[in-house]
Amino acid sequence: MAFEEKMEVIKSVEPFVEQFISEKMKNPEECWQPADFLPDFADSDFHDKIQILQKSIANVPDTVLVSLVGNMITEEALPSYQTFFNLLKGMNEERNVSSNGAWARWSRLWTAEENRHGDLLNKYLYLSGRVDMKVVEKSIQQLLHNGVDLQTDGDPYNGMIYTSFQERATKITHVNTGKLAYKSGDLALAKICNTIAGEEALHEKAYKFFMGKIFESDPNGGLAAFVAMMKKKIVMPANLLDLGQRRDNT
Ligand SMILES: [Fe+2]
Ligand SMILES: [Fe+2]
Numbered sequence: 001m002a003f004e005e006k007m008e009v010i011k012s013v014e015p016f017v018e019q020f021i022s023e024k025m026k027n028p029e030e031c032w033q034p035a036d037f038l039p040d041f042a043d044s045d046f047h048d049k050i051q052i053l054q055k056s057i058a059n060v061p062d063t064v065l066v067s068l069v070g071n072m073i074t075e076e077a078l079p080s081y082q083t084f085f086n087l088l089k090g091m092n093e094e095r096n097v098s099s100n101g102a103w104a105r106w107s108r109l110w111t112a113e114e115n116r117h118g119d120l121l122n123k124y125l126y127l128s129g130r131v132d133m134k135v136v137e138k139s140i141q142q143l144l145h146n147g148v149d150l151q152t153d154g155d156p157y158n159g160m161i162y163t164s165f166q167e168r169a170t171k172i173t174h175v176n177t178g179k180l181a182y183k184s185g186d187l188a189l190a191k192i193c194n195t196i197a198g199e200e201a202l203h204e205k206a207y208k209f210f211m212g213k214i215f216e217s218d219p220n221g222g223l224a225a226f227v228a229m230m231k232k233k234i235v236m237p238a239n240l241l242d243l244g245q246r247r248d249n250t
């Protein structure tokens with residue numbers, strides 16, 4: 001299919017993006033916030049609450065903490081993901097971050113929701129006292145510094161295939177980390193992981209729904225994008241994390 005026709009298909013999916021937003025996405029006022037899961041420093045018993053938190057996470061093995069840090073670092077590179085989405089062809093032709101276009105709005109709703117994931121995990125890990133936060137913070141900065149290459153070549157079909165799989169992968173990793181946290185006795189952490197996983201599930205549903213509409217309008221183009229992305233394999237968002245020195249030296 002010619003490029004112009006592909007852009008037409010992307011445009012034709014906009015009403016379905018609107019539909020998903022209005023039916024499934026919550027307003028910020030209705031959403032949970034990281035503070036709902038964390039001790040409040042304004043409370044007189046905040047010392048006790050932090051002690052409880054640290055006692056709960058004490059038996060969570062280092063291997064689980066490594067997963068948790070990996071999940072958190074991935075979430076924290078969110079500015080790159082919003083940029084990635086808006087650079088996909090046809091998603092924000094106005095080049096306007098406050099665009100009212102359905103796709104641009106979706107990208108903001110999606111990333112605004114995601115932003116709470118990194119915030120919550122970051123704060124929980126900070127309060128846990130179990131990880132070297134400075135090293136973790138350096139990794140986050142390094143990842144943002146390096147950017148992302150999700151191997152979609154700016155193609156919106158590739159982008160929808162990519163995000164469908166990536167959200168699914170993120171859902172699975174949060175669910176599994178939550179199960180291990182539960183097993184180790186940190187029920188608060190398990191609840192956090194499950195809550196985040198629930199939103200990843202919703203995002204997976206969104207991207208599969210959007211891609212389904214593309215398949216309906218352009219089955220050949222959709223399948224070609226699916227094949228292309230499967231051949232490349234779905235790289236995870238933090239795949240450039242270890243680029244560090246190499247990129248600095250270029
Ligand atoms: Fe997330
Ligand atoms: Fe996600």
